Amino acid sequence: MNTLYIVVIGILTIYVAYNYYAKRIDRDVIQADAKKATPAKLYNDGVDFMPTSRNVLYGYHFKSVAAAGPIVGVITAALLWGWLPAILWLALGVTFIGWVSDYSAIMLSVRNDGNSLSAIAHKLIAPRTRQILFVFIFFYLLLVAGAFVGIMGATLNGNPTTGLAILALMVLGLAAGHMLYKMKMDLIVVTAVTVGLTLVIVLAGPSGNVYNPPANATAAATLKDAGPVWAMMRDFNKSINEAVTGPYGPLSDWQNKPIANQTGPKEILKFYDPTPNAITGAAGGSGIAVGTTAFITPSLLFWVLFVFAFSYLGAILPIWRYTQPVNYIGFWITALTIALSWLGAALSGVGSVLNIGALSPAVSTFTLDAFKGFDPGQGGMIQPLWPMLFVTIACGAISGWHALIGSVGTSRQLEYETDALPVGGGGMLSENALALVSLMAVSVAGAGGGGGRFAQGIGKFLSVFGLDAAFGQAVGFAAFVIIVLTVVQLLFRVMRVTLAEWLGEQMPVLRNVHVSTIVGMALTLLLVISGTWVYLWQLFGASNQLLAALSLLIVTLWLVSTKRNAAFAGIPMLFMYVTTMASTLVTGYNMWSTVLFPKGQLQTDGFALFGGVVMVAVAALLFVCAAIIAWDGWKAYQGLKGTGAARPAPARGTAGR
Secondary structure, three states: OEHHHHHHHHHHHHHHHHHHHHHHHHHHHHOOOOOOOOHHHHOOOOOOOOOEOHHHHHHHHHHHHOOOHHHHHHHHHHHHHOHHHHHHHHHHHHHHHHHHHHHHHHHHHHOOOOOOHHHHHHHHOOHHHHHHHHHHHHHHHHHHHHHHHHHHHHHHHHOOOHHHHHHHHHHHHHHHHHHHHOOOOOHHHHHHHHHHHHHHHHHHOOOOOEEEOOOOOOOOOEEEEOOHHHHHHHHHHHHHHHHHHOOOOOHHHHHHOOOOOOOOOOOOEEEEEOOOHHHHHHHOOOOOOOOEEEEEOHHHHHHHHHHHHHHHHHHHOOOOOOHHHHHHHHHHHHHHHHHHHHHHHHHHHHHHHHOOHHHOHHHHEOOOOOOOOOOOOOOOOOOOHHHHHHHHOOOOOOOHHHHHHHHHOHHHHEOOHHHHHHHHHHHHHHHHHHHHHHHHHHHHOOOOOHHHHHHHHHHHHHHOOOOOHHHHHHHHHHHHHHHHHHHHHHHHHHHHHHHHHHHOOOOHHHHOHHHHHHHHHHHHHHHHHOOOHHHHHHHHHHHHHHHHHHHHHHHHHHHHHOOOOOHHHHHHHHHHHHHHHHHHHHHHHHHHHHHHOHHHOOOOOHHHHHHHHHHHHHHHHHHHHHHHHHHHHHHHHHHHHHHOOOOOOOOHHHOOO
16 A cells, blocks of 8 residues: 555545535534624633634644544554554544534534533433533543543653653743733744744754664664753653662663663552553553553653643633643644645655655555454454444544533634634544544554554654654654643643532532642542553543544434434434444453453452453443433433424533633
C-alpha cells in the first residue's frame, strides 16, 4: 500500500461528507439560523458563556476533542487487525456518524439554553436519567483521566524535552489570552507570536542531538550524544530520582538500561501490567510484555503532578484566560503536524508511483499487513473484529467525549448558530485527518509502541523535506504530548462541572471550583500510583463509545419531540448502542481472564487484584447505567410518538456551570 492513496481517500471522504451530507442536514433538518440569539450572547458571563469568533472556536473545539484517541486507538487497531479494517471504519464512521455526533450535540445544547446532556435528559427522558447519566459521565471521565494522565506522565518522563515544550505552552497560553481579550491585539499577531515561540522551543529541544543510524529500514535511530537542551532536561530527571532514592550509576546506565537494573533509577512503586505491547507502549515506554511488572519512579510521579498543575489552571480559570488560548495554540501545532505529514506522505507516494528518488519513495511503503484476522487475541484476551474495532478506534470515527465537550463547552461559546457546522462538523472531520496520519505513521514505522510509532512515522514524513528522521521523531513526540495534554486539562474542567451538578446540593463544598477540581485529581492520582491506570485503556474505548450512543439517543428524542426527521441520528445511535454494549461485555471478560484470573489462577498481586476488581465493577456499572437509560429512552420515545407533542426545553437553572 502507498501512503498517497490514503491521502486521496482522506481528502475525498472529508470533502464529500461535509459538502454533500453535513450541509444538507444543517439546511433541511436542523435549520441553523444566524439571527437567533445563542446562549453565549444571552448569558455572557466571561467564564463559561462567551461569544467567540468561529475562527478561534474551531481551533478550540478541534483541539478539545483531538487527544490520544485518534493516535493510540488507531495505532492499536491497525496493529491488531491491520490497516484495511481501520481505514474502512475511519472513512464510514466519520461520514455517517462522527460529524453527526459533534454537530448535533452542540445544536442540542444551543437550542436548549446551553444546558448539558444530563440537564436535557432530565426533562426529555426522565428525572432519574439525569442522575444515572451523572454517574456514567463521572466514572467515564475518571477512566479517561486515569488513562491519559498515566500516558502523559510516562511520555514526559521518557522524552526529556517534551516537558519544556509543555511549560512554554502553559506560559504562552496565559499570554495569548491576555493579549487577545485584555489588550485587544489582532488575532493574526497573537497567533504569530505565541505559536511561533512554541514552535521554536519545540524545535530547540532535540537540537544538537547526535543519533546512531538505524540498524535497518524498519528500526528507529538511537541517541548517541545529547544536545544542550536535551541533556539539561535529562539531568533534571536524574536529579529528581537521585533526590528520592539516592545516587546510582552514570547517565549512560540509568538512561539506557532497563528500569529494574540496580544501577538505574529505583522505583517507588511497582505494579502488574496485563496489557499488550501495543497499548502499554503508548504510554511512552518501549513496550512491556503481557503479564509483567512495571514501575513508577520519582521522576515519573513528578511529571504526573506536573500534568495536574497544567490541568488545574485549565479547570479553575475563566475559559478565555487559559483553556481557550492554550487549545488554540495547540491547534496550530497539531494542524502543522497534520499538514506536513500529509504533504510528506503524498510527496513520497508520488515519488514511489513515478519512481522519483528525490521524493524519498521508501517513506511511503507500508510495512504493516492489510488484514490480520477476525480475532487476533493475545495475552488471554479475545479481540473479535466486531465489536472491538469500533471501540478501539473511537476518536477519528466517532467519540462520546466530543458530544460531552461540545454540549458543555463549545455550545456556550457559539456566536451564531450557523457556526455550529464548521466548528463542530469541521472539527470532527479535522480529527479524522489526524487519525489518518496515525494510520499512515503506524503503517510505515517499524518499531515502537503507540506513541513511539506515531513519532517515528512523523519523523519519516518530515524527512521528505530534508529533516533528519531522528530529529523529526523527537519533534513528533513533542507534538504527541501537546495534542493529548491540551485535552487533559478539559477533562478536569468537565469533571469539576459534573461533580458540582451531580452532588452539589448534597455536598455544597463541591460547588467550590478548587475543591471539586482537587477531588477529581486526587481520585485520578490514586488510579495512577496504584498502577491500575494501565488497565483503563481497555475500558476507555467501550465507555467512550457508549457515551456517544447515549448522546445520540438524547439528540434523537429531541428531534422527535420537535417533529424533525431523526433518522440521521437515530440509525447511528442504534448501531453504536448495540456495538458498545457488546464491547463492554467483552472488555469485562478480558479483564476477568487476564487480570483477576491470569492463566486460570486467582491473581496474587495485591494492586492488580484491586485494580481488576475495580475495573470489572466499573464495566458492570457502566453497562447497567446504559441499559437503564436505553429503557427510559424507549419509553420516552413511545410517549413522544404517541402524543406528538413537543416537550419544553429545560430551564437554564438546571445547567451545570
